[in-house]
Amino acid sequence: MGSLSNDSKTENGTILGNIKDVAVIGAGISGVVSAAHLLRAGFNVTVFERTGVVGGVWDYEPQPDRAPPFPNVRPPSPNWSEVEKEGLSSDEVELIHAPPNPCYAGLKNNIPTPVMRSSLLRWPEGSEDFVDQKVVNTYINDIARIHKVNDHVQFHTRVENVSKPEGDSKWTVKTSTFTRTDSGHTLTKKTWKFDAVVVASGHYHTPFVPDIPGLATWKQHFPDRIIHSKQYRTPAPFANQTVLIIGAGVSAVDIANETAALGAKIIQSRRVSKYDVLGPRLPKDVVRVPLVSKFIIDEDSEDAKTQPLKPGHAIPGKAILEDGQVIEGIDRVVIATGYITTYPFLGDLEQPLVPWQDADDKVLITSDGYITHNLHKDVFYIPDPSLAFIGVSHYVSTFSLFDFQAQVAAKVFAGHAKLPPQSVMKQEHKERKARFQPDDKFHSMFAVEDAYVEEVLDWVNGDAAKAGQEPLPGLDEEWHAGYKVFKERLKSSRGP
Template identity: 45%
Template sequence: MALSSSQQHHSFGSGQTVAVIGAGISGVCTAAHLIRQGLRVTVFERSSIAGGVWHYDEKVAEDPPYPNNTPSQGDYRVSQRGEFAYATPPPELHGDSNDYKDSQFSISRTAADLEVRFSPPGPCYAGLKNNVPTYLMASVLGGWPEGTEAFVSQKYLEEYIQSLAANTGVDAITRFRTRVDDIRKTPEGGKWEIRSVALEEGESGPRIVERHSQFDLVVVASGHYNMPRIPDIKGLKTWKTTYPERVTHSKQYRHPEKHKAQNVLIIGAGVSALDICRELDGVANKTYQSVRGGNFDLPASLLPEGVTRLPEVAEFVLRDNIHHRHIAGSAEPIPGFIVLKDGQVLDDIHHVITATGYITSYPFLPQLHSDHTPNAEATGDHLVAAEGDMAHNLHRDIFYINDPTLAFVGVPYYVATFSLFDFQAQAVARVFAGKARLPTTEEMRVEYEKRVGEKGLGRGFHSLHAVGHEVAYVQGLVDWVNEYAAEIGEPPMLPHSEEWKRGYDELKAKTTALFKTARGAGVVEKGAREVGGSSHE
């Protein structure tokens, strides 16, 4: 049987070597399905355990730059070739480069700091729960323990991922505490060379060792929630520089008790912002939420009654005070005020949390980034453009069109993550095992451009939030994969079950009704002066 021109150029088949980047749910599912299809798999995971975004770590990531708007930079400083070949003990992972000097307020050389710098902890906070019921978030690799409730704490989600990794053999082929710093094609162009650095225990303490390895195929499953997006709001950088512990990103949030009796401003209107507002209600003295009024804002009526929604921030101002003092450990508010875009003024704020989301970033693929090219000018080579709000040039949000030996699992937003990523993983495994046929490069390009025309560029390009889109996406994967499976006598890939679709439809109906009611309620937003203090010049 003749293969497509795409497959003739890119050889796929069982027995080839595959690198999987990340051991969250998308990486674990991908690796497990690749193993089942007879491929030789190695997983790279920079932390010490599987679990990805659901792994709870009391430690928090260091501060990103303020503002943070350079997608190729990532949430860690990528090492240079040869830098850590024989590092014992390891040097600082963050130096005094221009890219980082504004964000590094204190650097110590403890082992804990080294661990954080090497593998920045994720955004999981102590009270985190799933907002999609567990019965819609399951992999075909293994079900939830009997009696698992629909909504559970992060502990159960983390344990579920770790059980999948253990039971499918993924743990055994994972290089933990190993960070990928560079992925690129060899000069001959046939294989992918991966340069990784591992944090190991040596005789005289921890050491960082650089290694090089080659693979036929690569799957990036590093997730969405790594590089915080910090907006360029006038005066925010000054507040952060002057009072660094009083301005943080939601990735660094862990417990509401830290903000007991404080006045807290949360910037953002997504799920993390809503969760933090709910946790602070009744703990903080006053909680404010500032929003831009964007398409993805959750409605104000979902907030607790004690939280006040405010317009977008225009400027952070510090008072002209000759004794700006370090107040991090005191009960005093920041000596300044915040001007909103409607002219209101907010003061007596103790802490600012920027729940402003994350930047799409794959720092180990710098050659596919262009930090100065806007989305509208991105070419067929680009993966991430200046806005950092989408992944370009992916066929079905999975295969890099110019070279589909590079694939991505976990790109879509607003989905039943575990389930959807498992379907993507099955498709990747079948293609890489030579059991599903990719279209030609030209056909993939035409399909991608058609989708751009329909959905536009930006974050919404990957959204499957609209009713029916997620089911249709999965059915499209299944139909495509099974067309070739039938030809070669391969067992078919199964779609969503009817039970799953009924549960999904019920959830969508409830969510749609909730949002319709919330947005139709016309909740009046209180003014800052009405609830929060005096005006200032």
């Protein structure tokens, strides 16, 4: 990875300069607001989106993604050539080239709309605090349309490699574009050059599947009964069944509520942590239990030899919990354990076999599949800040914070805000890691993002004032008032 040559380095920090052409990877909310703010600042912007639409995880399509490997616990190595396998139909190639997002039909925002909004567009007058995915998707598409982002998007185009060779002043971006034709399809490879790259591809692509003994065997024997939440679309297949949900995040709670409304009996297995704040939103009759330690198949059962299981027949086996409890009569299992953070196009900057503790000062992703290392303020890649990430921060107001981070990136790329010296950024990152506890979420801003915003504003606006530039307004009083209420709600809901 080369170092940045189109900048001005001083003892007091680094000012990026001569950035004109910027690539944005992803056209979800992070990519759309990044592109919009960069366009407003006068940059030439190209957005790469592997699907055919704007919206990211908020775009619903009935077709689910393929099942992930069981288990799936670390960032996988990319297999870009899989689409070239002989015998694949155009539909199969498109599914591999642009895997469907995890959006389910009943998805709603879990952050109130007054707190979850872009500075680029207000929600329609009278919008409720919690709205369905169609409303959210329309909101994102409206931002893209109003701010002319769509004119700059390369649709059906996936990014396969981003690199900056030693001594090069520009980033090389290699892409593959899927196009349907009268006779089938084509895949077109292209190489681009950019002064800067914004990674806004999101978290929700590669499912994390825990390595629980026996789970892979259950999946192998009863593939349609064991799914990751990314494959969930509607509650109909779960009606009046006993459903074991593993996980305690938003999707686990949503799936529990949707399926319980159709008569499903819900058993939720989860690890107790300070982030388990959604318990009050679960159905009233849900049974909450410790984590599953083992899945066992009853090999002597006739059902164990039947493929697929007959309707109305439970999975022939049992789940053993960490406290020794035994659960039987399970019809379906939903693995709602989240996702692996991975940027497969970043080559050697992703090291899936290296423990997070052993990350050097260049690597971005390690075996934990969660921490994005070596970022300043969760945005700028410390060795070369012309590579930026929008949307890495976790447990945040999403749209609002990502919009703010996009504005900061635009200011820095324009040279209106100066980054600290690399040594200072490295030391700050080192100290942050030293405070990190294994059970914590490294990028979590759980109930503290307002402090983060103020800290970044002090830095950016201090430099902007010295340069005679307009200051960033930050998040308005309406957001701060709403966020204060939201924080109190989070604290009051935290429980066992």
